[in-house]
Amino acid sequence: MRRLITLGLGCIVFASPLYAQLKPGAQAPVFTTQATLAGTPFTFSLADALKKGPVVLYFYPAAFTKGCTVEAHEFAEATDKFKAMGATVIGVSHDSIDTLNKFSVSECRNKFAVASDADKKISTAYDANMFLVSYSKRTSYVIAPNGTIIYEYTALDPDKHVENTMAAVAKWQAQQKTGG
DSSP states (O other): OHHHHHHHHHHHHHHGGGOOSOOTTSBOOOOEEEEEETTEEEEEEHHHHHTTSOEEEEEOSOTTSHHHHHHHHHHHHHHHHHHHTTOEEEEEESSOHHHHHHHHHHTSTTSSEEEEOTTOHHHHHTTOBOTTSSSBOOEEEEEOTTSBEEEEEEOSSOTTHHHHHHHHHHHHHHHHHHTO
């Protein structure tokens, strides 16, 4: 019986990342938090980043885990393309800033910032917490400069997050050029 309960809870925990409640059209919750880029801590403000262009905000469960490392490498490889489109990339996890200082250098390859959400206020505001565990869902958002969420994707597998957010930024950019 105990094994059955554990199995059931495991299914709930792993199924929970499939649904994020903040959908396109919703206003993105603004936040300011400690972040790090290339091992150097700084204060990240979503409002300030949005003044420069769209923001790709992605939540990931934990630094240095297999999927999160893969995802960080993929975002690092794509950062120059995001920058060329005027977009800022920021990763958010519950890890401490000390852990993220190391992660930003080794796994993010000094390319983009990662932010600490140790108190889970940001992930709660974005409905990015996994059920019954203290990790974030693997959820990616693209936020337009006006603060509107224009894309949301939640999947435990890191494979499509970069590709999908890149396509969303490109689509937004094309719409801006055509007045759409």
